[in-house]
Ligand SMILES: [Zn+2]
């Protein structure tokens with residue numbers, strides 16, 4: 001796998017507390033396969049407002065490191081926020097800068113409160129609690 005940004009081959013799996021993504025040690029970028037970002041920031045989806053935001057995507061010059069023939073699109077992570085992510089619309093993988101991860105984590109707390117509640121309820125039900 002080559003880094004979509006700097007084309008370095010110094011990109012590889014990095015895992016921490018059960019979360020895994022690919023990290024480029026040259027440009028400090030992160031590639032998240034579908035589901036990995038959601039896992040990390042504990043949202044229900046990697047890109048919670050994707051249906052609207054994907055329509056606003058603009059083509060970049062970056063190639064998807066997984067699909068290799070597809071080009072990534074740039075789009076906001078969340079409506080009315082400046083943070084942009086690069087996304088493959090084929091495999092739903094995401095590319096972002098390492099420092100952007102902290103910003104996403106902050107945003108995720110607000111956007112997905114409902115998602116967290118739903119997951120908590122599901123977990124409680126799995127453990128046999130009856131909730132109405
Ligand atoms: Zn790189």
Ligand SMILES: [Zn+2]
Nearest residue numbers: 064067088091
């Ligand atoms: Zn892809």
